Amino acid sequence: MDISIKQFLSLNDVQCEERIIAAKAALGKRLVILGHHYQRDEIFKHADYTGDSLKLSRQATQSSAEYIIFCGVHFMAEVADILSRPDQIALLPDLSAGCSMADMANLEKVEHAWQELSMILDAEAQITPITYINSAADLKAFCGRHGGIVCTSTNAKQVLEWAFTQGEKILFFPDQHLGRNTGYAMDIPLEQMVLWDFDKPNGGLSIEQIKAAKIILWDGFCSVHQQFLPEHIEKFRNTYPLGKVISHPESSFEICQNSDEVGSTEYIIKTVQASPKGARWLIGTEVNLVNRLAQEYPDKFIHYMAPIVCMCSTMYRIDPAHLLWVLENLVAGNVVNQIKVLPQVADEARLALERMFDVSR
Numbered sequence: 446m447d448i449s450i451k452q453f454l455s456l457n458d459v460q461c462e463e464r465i466i467a468a469k470a471a472l473g474k475r476l477v478i479l480g481h482h483y484q485r486d487e488i489f490k491h492a493d494y495t496g497d498s499l500k501l502s503r504q505a506t507q508s509s510a511e512y513i514i515f516c517g518v519h520f521m522a523e524v525a526d527i528l529s530r531p532d533q534i535a536l537l538p539d540l541s542a543g544c545s546m547a548d549m550a551n552l553e554k555v556e557h558a559w560q561e562l563s564m565i566l567d568a569e570a571q572i573t574p575i576t577y578i579n580s581a582a583d584l585k586a587f588c589g590r591h592g593g594i595v596c597t598s599t600n601a602k603q604v605l606e607w608a609f610t611q612g613e614k615i616l617f618f619p620d621q622h623l624g625r626n627t628g629y630a631m632d633i634p635l636e637q638m639v640l641w642d643f644d645k646p647n648g649g650l651s652i653e654q655i656k657a658a659k660i661i662l663w664d665g666f667c668s669v670h671q672q673f674l675p676e677h678i679e680k681f682r683n684t685y686p687l688g689k690v691i692s693h694p695e696s697s698f699e700i701c702q703n704s705d706e707v708g709s710t711e712y713i714i715k716t717v718q719a720s721p722k723g724a725r726w727l728i729g730t731e732v733n734l735v736n737r738l739a740q741e742y743p744d745k746f747i748h749y750m751a752p753i754v755c756m757c758s759t760m761y762r763i764d765p766a767h768l769l770w771v772l773e774n775l776v777a778g779n780v781v782n783q784i785k786v787l788p789q790v791a792d793e794a795r796l797a798l799e800r801m802f803d804v805s806r
């Protein structure tokens with residue numbers, strides 16, 4: 446019988462720590478723990494591999510471990526399940542660790558949009574659907590069966606370039622900002638990137654707007670990155686004229702336009718790492734990563750972009766108590782919190798993911 450979570454919830458982080466180490470040691474090579482950069486330190490330190498979404502999804506294809514514990518959010522564990530061997534088991538320590546942006550698009554709404562677009566255009570021939578990896582597996586499967594593809598914040602430009610070789614238009618979901626920021630960096634004018642309001646008929650757009658668009662952007666966003674505002678950058682630049690600004694592309698168009706550098710979590714880390722001693726950075730991404738950079742590089746000045754703490758509350762749900770609970774169950778021979786994507790969905794989603802790996806090698 447599974448060991449209940451109840452007895453773990455009263456443990457503090459220090460009590461969990463030694464038991465996590467012991468359970469990991471007991472499982473040895475049968476286990477791999479993947480940790481996203483936004484995880485809190487008490488979890489991050491137990492990860493065998495850390496990275497951004499792209500790096501961790503590649504890691505999931507390379508691991509030979511029987512159990513893959515994903516310390517991240519739900520869509521990441523789904524990707525690990527889709528890309529791993531059928532006999533490997535993907536686990537998410539807390540099933541409520543979702544992604545609010547991923548939840549802004551669902552299959553019903555995307556299929557409805559596709560039907561509406563098909564009344565105006567030859568959608569299959571003219572539009573390539575792209576889903577950001579921050580999306581449910583059935584949306585990746587939708588892209589797989591409609592000649593589409595997945596992207597991450599690292600490879601979005603290469604993916605969009607590929608998509609334009611397949612058709613003249615792109616339907617991009619769920620993150621409008623990643624789509625717009627990437628399209629603009631590829632010289633697509635803002636007027637040719639229209640916003641699809643999924644609660645309105647034809648996305649709230651006219652037939653002329655849809656026909657003229659190069660990219661149709663889903664009206665989704667990340668509530669964490671949305672909190673960075675142009676005045677935060679302005680204040681920093683006024684105080685530190687020599688300082689540099691770096692942002693994640695889930696931030697708004699204005700933020701990305703006003704930043705010196707824009708890139709994925711992995712890109713942000715590498716850029717700060719490579720900067721000279723004494724460099725000063727204003728960073729627009731999740732707070733756990735920014736705090737970690739400040740600790741790891743005391744020779745640099747690291748500033749957080751917002752005056753308030755912008756934490757990904759769902760990433761934060763992965764805590765030592767839940768990690769320990771999953772681990773001790775595995776040691777006892779029980780699998781709890783397995784993430785299993787239905788085989789047909791997984792097959793079609795894998796198609797879209799493999800297209801992404803092919804274009805971003």
Ligand code: 13P
Binds near residue numbers: 499711
């Ligand atoms: P990365 O791919 O840059 O890690 O981003 C994932 C994410 O969810 C950022 O909010």
Ligand code: SF4
Binds near residue numbers: 670
């Ligand atoms: Fe989702 Fe935003 Fe959290 Fe990333 S930071 S996992 S996009 S809610």
